[in-house]
Amino acid sequence: xxxxxxxxxxRACAIAGVAxxxxxxxxxxxxxxxxxxxxxxxxxxxxxEKSDVDGLLVSGAWGRxxxxxxxxxxxxxxxxxxxxxxxxxxxxxxLGHAAAAIQAGLCRVAVILYGSTQRSRAxxxxxxxxxxxxxxxxxxxxxxxxxxxxxxxxxxxxxxxxTTSEQLADLAVSxxxxxxxxxxxxxxxxxxxxxxxxxxxxxxxxxxxDCCLFTDGGGAVVVVSPDIAKTLKKPPVWxxxxxxSVSHAQISEMPDLTVTPAAKSGARAFEMAGVTxxxxxxxxxxxxxxxxxxxxxxxLGFCAPGTGGEFIANGRTGPGGEFPLxxxxxxxxxxxxxxxxxxxxxxxxxxxxxxxxxRQVANAALALISGTGGVLSSNSTxxxxxx
Amino acid sequence: MTxxxxxxxxxxxxxxxxxxxxxxxxxxxxxxxxxxYPRALCTNCGAPDPDWSVSDxxxxxxxxxxxxxxxxxxxxxxxxxxxxxDLDEGFRMMSRIVDAAPDTVAVGDRVRVIFRxxxxxxxxxxxxxA
Numbered sequence: 001x002x003x004x005x006x007x008x009x010x011r012a013c014a015i016a017g018v019a020x021x022x023x024x025x026x027x028x029x030x031x032x033x034x035x036x037x038x039x040x041x042x043x044x045x046x047x048x049e050k051s052d053v054d055g056l057l058v059s060g061a062w063g064r065x066x067x068x069x070x071x072x073x074x075x076x077x078x079x080x081x082x083x084x085x086x087x088x089x090x091x092x093x094x095l096g097h098a099a100a101a102i103q104a105g106l107c108r109v110a111v112i113l114y115g116s117t118q119r120s121r122a123x124x125x126x127x128x129x130x131x132x133x134x135x136x137x138x139x140x141x142x143x144x145x146x147x148x149x150x151x152x153x154x155x156x157x158x159x160x161x162x163t164t165s166e167q168l169a170d171l172a173v174s175x176x177x178x179x180x181x182x183x184x185x186x187x188x189x190x191x192x193x194x195x196x197x198x199x200x201x202x203x204x205x206x207x208x209x210d211c212c213l214f215t216d217g218g219g220a221v222v223v224v225s226p227d228i229a230k231t232l233k234k235p236p237v238w239x240x241x242x243x244x245s246v247s248h249a250q251i252s253e254m255p256d257l258t259v260t261p262a263a264k265s266g267a268r269a270f271e272m273a274g275v276t277x278x279x280x281x282x283x284x285x286x287x288x289x290x291x292x293x294x295x296x297x298x299x300l301g302f303c304a305p306g307t308g309g310e311f312i313a314n315g316r317t318g319p320g321g322e323f324p325l326x327x328x329x330x331x332x333x334x335x336x337x338x339x340x341x342x343x344x345x346x347x348x349x350x351x352x353x354x355x356x357x358x359r360q361v362a363n364a365a366l367a368l369i370s371g372t373g374g375v376l377s378s379n380s381t382x383x384x385x386x387x
Numbered sequence: 388m389t390x391x392x393x394x395x396x397x398x399x400x401x402x403x404x405x406x407x408x409x410x411x412x413x414x415x416x417x418x419x420x421x422x423x424y425p426r427a428l429c430t431n432c433g434a435p436d437p438d439w440s441v442s443d444x445x446x447x448x449x450x451x452x453x454x455x456x457x458x459x460x461x462x463x464x465x466x467x468x469x470x471x472x473d474l475d476e477g478f479r480m481m482s483r484i485v486d487a488a489p490d491t492v493a494v495g496d497r498v499r500v501i502f503r504x505x506x507x508x509x510x511x512x513x514x515x516x517a
Contacts, residue, residue, distance in 0.1 A: 129458055136393055137401075137424045140505040141483040142461035143469045144454060151452035152471060159450075159494035203469075204453040204490075252471055252481040257450055 008272050009096060012103035013110075014229035014236035015384070017046025018346040021218035023335040024186050027120040031062045032073045034115035034218030039074060042220035047233050048109060055080035055110030055223075057098055059090035059339060062116070070113060080107035086246060087373025088286060090114075091221070091341040092380030096242035098223040108225045112345070115218030116337035138250055144203060146288065147211055149251035149375035151203035154291040156257040158205055161306035165205050167313045168290035169196035172209050172332055174318030175287060179329025181319060181359035186213055187333040210290040212331035212340065219342035221349075237349045237384050240275070240366075243268025244380035251375045258306075261379040262299035262370055269368075270301075273383040277302055280383075281364040282351045283323070284344040286372040287330040296370050300381065324361045327351060341371035345382070352386045397425050400439055406510045410444045410500050412478050413437035423478035444500030445517065446474040453489045460506070468492045472514055486515045 019041030021034040029037075035058075043050060056078035060066045067083035080101045084093050091112050098110040131139040143149065157163045173193055179185035191209070199208035229236035243265035248254045270276070283302075287293045294308035302323075303311040317325035326332075328347040331340040348367040350356050370381040394402040401424070404411035413422040415429035415437045428435050449471040457465045468489035473479050484492050485503060492498075497517040505511040 129460070132392055133395070134424055136395075136398060138481045140509075140511045141469050141481055142454060142457050142464060142467065143452070143481065144456060144458050147456075148452055148454060148469060152450040152469070155452055155494060156450040201453070201455040203455065206452075252479060257471075 006268070009099040009103065009242055010240050010272055010274070011226060011238050012099040013223050013225060014238050015221060015345065015349050016224045016229055016232050016234065016236060017042040017044070017048065017222035018349045019045055019220050020184065020343070020346060021115060023184060023217040023337070024215050025119055026117065026216040029117055029216065030121070031060065031115040031117055032070065034117065034216065035070055035113045035220070036074060038115065038218040038220035039111060039113060042111070042222050045234070046222040046224070048222060050074070050076065052109045053111050054078055055098060055101060055107030057082040057084070057094035057110060057112045059083060059085045059094070059114065060116065078107070080110065086378035088288060088339040088341045089371030089373035089378045089380050090339060091345060092242070092369060092371035092382050093244050093378070095221070095223065095239060095345060095382050096244055096380060099239050099242060102223065102225045108228055110223045112221040112223065112342060114339060114342045116339065117216045118338045119214055119216045134250055134253070138252055146375050147206060148203040150289040150291050151206045152251055153257040153295060153376060154205050157291065157295065160258060161309070163294070163309035165197060165207070166193060167309035168210055168294065169193045170314055171290045171293055171312040171317060172196045174312070174315050174321065175326050175330045175332045177318040178327050178359055179333035182329045182334060185329035185334040186215060187329070206289060206291065212288050212336035213333070215335045215337050217335045217337035219346055221342060221345050235353060235386055237352050237386060239382060240385045241269040241271070241273030241383040242380065243272070244378070246378045248377050249374060254376060258295060258298070260295050260299040260372060260376045262296045262372065262381055265379045266300040266370065266381040269381040269383050275366060275383060280366050280368050281324070282327060282348065282361045282367045283325050284348050284367065284369045285326060286340060286344060286370060287326055287332050288336070288340065288372065290332070292372055292376070293325070295376065296372060296379070300370060319359065327356065327359050327361060339373070341373070344369040344371055348384050352384060397427060401425050402509070404441070405502060405512055408502050410442040410512050411439055412442055412474070412476065414440050421477035423480050440476070442474050442476050442500070444474070446472040446498055446514070448492060448494050448496045448498055449473045449479060451492050451494060466490070470498070470514060472498055482512060482514045484515065485513045492516070
């Protein structure tokens with residue numbers, strides 16, 4: 001291994017604007033209209049114009065050459081373009097890449113974009129069943145993907161550490177309790193542990209309500225250079241640290257089903273930011289499934305290996321709990337249009353700006369977001385702060 | 388699940404083995420790492436052209452999920468147990484349990500390979516309690 005110090009991205013860029021498009025079931029839209037909606041709203045939030053945008057970072061499984069199609073549709077000719085596609089975590093990767101590009105002077109106003117109409121228009125879907133290349137060794141066995149892969153990871157954690165379905169259910173309940181405070185969340189009605197346990201097995205040990213929603217939706221994040229950030233109306237949200245890691249594509253190739261690539265990306269993000277777990281005020285972790293959160297918390301070092309079940313149980317991560325987690329209601333109860341990671345950034349920025357009304361975490365100044373893509377395959381972790 | 392592109396140049400010896408009742412895998416000639424699925428290089432040291440070997444087909448269940456909501460092409464077969472098996476030679480693969488009730492399979496169980504035709508009639512390795 002070639003060892004060496006990486007260049008820090010601390011304060012290389014700030015997030016100046018965030019927005020969602022319409023979310024949920026949006027039949028009168030396409031992937032392009034939703035991204036245009038989100039872009040317009042995020043630029044307005046930032047106080048910038050479309051003509052200011054010189055960097056474009058996109059990801060998706062729709063259309064042909066989506067990075068070109070969206071730029072064309074929006075009428076943007078970026079001088080810096082990134083179509084990194086590593087599943088739902090792509091946007092946290094994009095944030096690090098935008099920071100590096102801005103630091104290198106390759107662009108000054110970069111937009112991270114996403115949209116999906118998977119619910120209403122049956123878009124080509126990132127988890128389309130495949131039987132080629134490496135997938136030919138899994139395809140004959142009928143594992144539903146992605147849920148079956150996460151179920152295998154859960155089964156391993158249960159067997160190795162004694163984690164229980166009740167503990168996972170408690171996370172779903174806490175997340176729903178946050179959603180109840182978010183007017184944009186799709187599922188806001190009360191939920192109990194028994195509701196989750198009795199929601200019906202999909203792939204054991206995961207039940208239906210251990211799984212994220214299946215929605216339409218889009219989002220946009222405007223990332224700017226430090227000099228521009230200081231000229232804008234809203235307080236900048238600084239990128240303080242970022243790390244990324246890719247482990248595998250299919251679950252049979254994951255080295256240890258209880259340790260995700262967040263272990264590597266998180267360590268780098270914490271080192272870069274120069275902060276510790278206890279300094280954080282709010283945490284947003286990709287919740288494609290309840291088990292995703294448990295494994296990510298352990299891999300990031302919030303709790304020891306095997307103790308994630310206790311960590312998330314009994315409402316600890318819900319409103320009023322000691323560990324505010326997934327404060328928008330998450331992919332489990334707010335929205336999940338295929339690749340959810342962009343919404344982690346949007347919620348963290350709003351929490352740090354104090355824009356979250358009923359669900360606002362008091363005095364939130366430092367946030368961690370951690371995106372997971374594929375089947376626990378990729379992770380990027382970012383630490384954001386207002387100071 | 389037949390795909391007219393299969394087998395491909397990497398996988399042909401593997402599927403030929405399955406048709407002959409052999410579970411074939413690769414081992415690196417340089418660092419001796421067991422490699423699965425088949426590749427043109429060692430995933431550990433990068434040496435090209437790993438050697439082919441035949442597994443005894445004995446292993447331990449590393450993870451198991453009983454599928455209740457299968458993909459459309461498997462509808463009607465559920466419930467069934469999909470497993471990750473750690474073979475004694477040091478590689479891991481996905482498979483499915485046959486000839487046993489799906490909910491009786493647990494992490495740590497010993498299993499052995501058994502060849503059956505997959506839904507498209509291709510000989511495929513499955514596992515059954517040892």
